Amino acid sequence: MFEDLSLHILDIVENSIRAEAKNIKIKITENLEKDLLSIEIEDDGKGMNEEMVKKVLDPFVTTKSGHKVGLGLPFLAQASKMANGNIFIKSKPGKGTKITAVFQHSHIDRQPLGDIKETLMTLIIGNPEVNFIFTYRRNGKKYHLDTKKLSKNNLKNLLNNLNKIFENFPREVKNE
Amino acid sequence: MPKLKLEDLQKIKEKVRRETVLREGAGKAKITVHMGTCGIAAGARKIMSVILEEIEKRDVKDIIVTTSGCAGLCSREPMITVELLGKAPVKYVDLTEDKMRRIFEEHVLNGKIVKEYMLAIGSERVD
Numbered sequence A: 001m002f003e004d005l006s007l008h009i010l011d012i013v014e015n016s017i018r019a020e021a022k023n024i025k026i027k028i029t030e031n032l033e034k035d036l037l038s039i040e041i042e043d044d045g046k047g048m049n050e051e052m053v054k055k056v057l058d059p060f061v062t063t064k065s066g067h068k069v070g071l072g073l074p075f076l077a078q079a080s081k082m083a084n085g086n087i088f089i090k091s092k093p094g095k096g097t098k099i100t101a102v103f104q105h106s107h108i109d110r111q112p113l114g115d116i117k118e119t120l121m122t123l124i125i126g127n128p129e130v131n132f133i134f135t136y137r138r139n140g141k142k143y144h145l146d147t148k149k150l151s152k153n154n155l156k157n158l159l160n161n162l163n164k165i166f167e168n169f170p171r172e173v174k175n176e
Numbered sequence B: 001m002p003k004l005k006l007e008d009l010q011k012i013k014e015k016v017r018r019e020t021v022l023r024e025g026a027g028k029a030k031i032t033v034h035m036g037t038c039g040i041a042a043g044a045r046k047i048m049s050v051i052l053e054e055i056e057k058r059d060v061k062d063i064i065v066t067t068s069g070c071a072g073l074c075s076r077e078p079m080i081t082v083e084l085l086g087k088a089p090v091k092y093v094d095l096t097e098d099k100m101r102r103i104f105e106e107h108v109l110n111g112k113i114v115k116e117y118m119l120a121i122g123s124e125r126v127d
């Protein structure tokens, strides 16, 4: 089990990357009025068939060689259910996958967001061939990051540019 | 011969591109951080941050940092692979932030393998 939501997000997006996604959208919405927190991860990877979608929340399934159990999605399902929420999976072979996890924002067992910035830096630097679109909404305010607009030729410049972009993000996603 | 699909071709292209980048000196070192579920749970993301910090701190231009899936050695995570141009890849296991800083300094920058932290040769298949 992971201790915060940013680690769940990293793990769930790694599934998308393994499914050969080229475009991955990550949306986090905090709505204090409705007492909701939602995380949405949408990819254009190879997708899953209906049978797989049903099985994937059962922690005794995986298609990867050498491993008998897949734990990532069951972990996220558990984290959301602990906080009076739920997980939804929509997927189509050849089209892509959308994972949505919702949480009761104020629930005592709702895990903290954690270091979303560190998760995004790891994903963006580690997978330069993938486009990431990150949207964070909190109480009507919207923050946006689209890596398509960034040059990835030089690692140091990319790090610099990402750090600059994150300066405009609120501290809730930076664990500061 | 089985027909090649477009995605196969794209995969091959991507593989060739990555290898060319390493060969042509755009990268004289490649660090791969294993970012599977076990790796993440064991702290692989922090290891990645340490590498990025070191790169920002120093004047290094020719290092490639990438991530990969589970390496099948869950009990030895966090784990990285360091590959210097023209040399065999070296796997490091049971990493901490301090070990990572030392590997960066000694192996990645100065080409000297840190033997104490290396995965013993032949133990790759142990699960």
Ligand SMILES: Nc1ncnc2c1ncn2[C@@H]1O[C@H](COP(=O)(O)OP(=O)(O)O)[C@@H](O)[C@H]1O
Residues within 6 Å of the ligand: A015, A016, A019, A043, A045, A046, A047, A048, A056, A061, A062, A063, A064, A067, A069, A070, A071, A072, A073, A074, A096, A097, B037
């Ligand atoms: N975004 C995705 N696209 C395609 N297949 C997926 C995706 N996410 C999960 N899967 C499938 O579900 C399986 C289980 O995922 P998960 O619970 O994270 O465990 P693991 O990654 O260890 O196998 C994966 O091995 C994969 O076959």
Ligand SMILES: [Mg+2]
Residues within 6 Å of the ligand: A011, A012, A014, A015, A070, A071, A072, A073, B037
């Ligand atoms: Mg997974």
